[in-house]
Structures are given as C-alpha cells and as structure tokens.
Amino acid sequence: MTNTTWITVCSTCKREDWAERGQPETDGEVFAADIAAAVVGLENVKTRTHPCLMGCSHGCNVAIQSEGKLNYTLGRFENLEGDAAGVVEYARMHAESETGAVPFRQWPQAIKGHFVTRHPPLPDSEE
Numbered sequence: 001m002t003n004t005t006w007i008t009v010c011s012t013c014k015r016e017d018w019a020e021r022g023q024p025e026t027d028g029e030v031f032a033a034d035i036a037a038a039v040v041g042l043e044n045v046k047t048r049t050h051p052c053l054m055g056c057s058h059g060c061n062v063a064i065q066s067e068g069k070l071n072y073t074l075g076r077f078e079n080l081e082g083d084a085a086g087v088v089e090y091a092r093m094h095a096e097s098e099t100g101a102v103p104f105r106q107w108p109q110a111i112k113g114h115f116v117t118r119h120p121p122l123p124d125s126e127e
Contacts, residue, residue: 086110
C-alpha cells in the first residue's frame with residue numbers, strides 16, 4: 001500500500017541559541033525549506049509547515065503522518081548535514097509501508113534518536 005505521507009515541519013521552532021545567532025528565519029523555517037528541497041521528485045511524500053507542534057523542548061520538530069497508518073513525531077534536530085535527507089528517506093519508507101512501521105534496521109542514521117512520540121491511526125469507524 002502506498003499512501004501519501006506528509007512531513008509537517010514546525011515553522012516556529014527555535015533552538016536555544018537562535019537569538020544569539022541573529023538568524024532572520026526560525027530554525028523550523030530553515031529546516032522546512034531543506035526538507036522541501038529533499039522531497040522534490042518523490043510522488044508519495046509531501047511537505048507542509050504548521051506553526052507550533054508544541055514540542056518546544058524538542059525543537060526542531062516534524063510529524064510524519066498518513067491516513068490509516070502509525071504516525072510519528074520526531075524532534076531534537078539541529079538541521080545538520082543529512083538531517084533533512086534522513087527525514088525524507090524515512091517518510092518515503094513510511095509511505096511504502098502498509099502500516100507506517102519501518103523496521104529499525106532500515107532507518108536512516110540521521111533520524112535515530114529523534115523519535116519523540118508514536119500515534120496509532122484513528123479508527124475508521126465510531127466502534
């Protein structure tokens with residue numbers, strides 16, 4: 001099953017030293033742009049931003065989501081080289097997975113240690 005997997009990037013994330021660095025964009029905005037660039041050419045992975053994913057102590061934060069699948073929140077990214085590509089590669093594997101679960105041995109190194117939460121899919125009925 002291949003559903004569209006959405007990468008939602010917190011656009012308001014600012015790491016602790018953001019003000020001292022004098023960066024005009026938030027860390028989340030920069031990370032979102034890097035992730036959007038890494039998604040180019042993928043059919044089943046899309047990106048969007050959302051202000052505040054409420055994980056401020058874990059910034060920079062992203063959510064990996066798809067209808068009917070396990071969904072994840074990842075955080076503590078510093079937007080190091082390879083971070084955006086790792087998030088996108090994981091999202092690609094999530095899109096290709098029947099349940100949203102990706103075996104640990106297949107995870108890109110860049111995302112290991114960044115998982116904050118896992119959410120079960122919403123039920124498709126009111127049972």
